Amino acid sequence: MFNLVNLGGFQTVAMKSVGKVQTMDSDGGTGLNDWYIGVFGTSFPTAVLICQTWNTELTYRTGEALGAEFADCEIWGWYGPGMNTHRNAFCGRNFEYYSEDGVLGGYMASAMVNGGTSNGIYAYIKHFVLNDQETNRCSFLLTYSDEQAIREIYMKPFEICVKANRDMGGAAAGYPMAVMTSFNFIGDVYCGANPDLLNDVLRDEWGFQGMVLTDWDGSYGYQLTDDVVRGGGDLMLGFLQHESNQLTDRDSATLVKAMRQAAKNIFFTTVNSGAYTRSASGTGLSPMVKTFIAIDAGILAAVAAVEAIVIVRWRKKSKTKV
Structure with a gap:
């Protein structure tokens, strides 16, 4: 479990003791763009351009095409799509996000995700949540907002997307899903280790079933594996290269329980993906x-x-x- 939760860089690791195969994940908001293993696919239009069509049917078909390329390469995890809000015109990654309107962004993202996941891939919808600034994003960026604005604007695309996926039948119907958290804090709590966000809202209120991944695990002084798994996260997007990844008190009953839950969430997502349903457990x-x-x-x-x-x-x- 120690390796499983820590070695989440573009993969989930194999666990022979329970018959879990390794799965590969890839970045690329506009398509398969895996610089890590050198696999590249079609570059589709950016999210902001797709959103300007207001065409959910076309967006679903784009997601299907993207998902087909991932599946053909047996890369089952997609680090996308981005669905943060255009809070101002100068965010460095606005092109990766759909809209300044949470409802519109939610419907377009849902179509893209459900199109992609129909091919057995699991989309890490990102960055959950309030990731609307690139400057100083890894430097203890504390974002403050009231709950009404968070729910009605910034969380809205994620809520719509999670519920639409759930209504499609979720992982049990071949539509697995995952979530990637953001670097910033809400108030003084890191989003990747925020139980109010990841457990109370995402899982308990919205009914999300799947795994939650951090954004790139550069540590930056606050991405602590112990905090993440205890706070509702499951997987560190990195390679166990930081002091903050060490779990010093491995005999802690509460830590073991948290890691078991994280392992269960990872297994649930990957076992319901094409890694098992379409590729003969990696042997074909x-x-x-x-x-x-x-x-x-x-x-x-x-x-x-x-x-x-x-x-x-x-x-x-x-x-x-x-």
């Missing part, structure tokens, strides 16, 4: 490989047919000359 050939094999076989058959025709004609010409 991926759809992409099968397609390439079929194409190669077709080309070889065509070349063989052409060669046969050439040989037959050459033999006929040889007989005529004799």
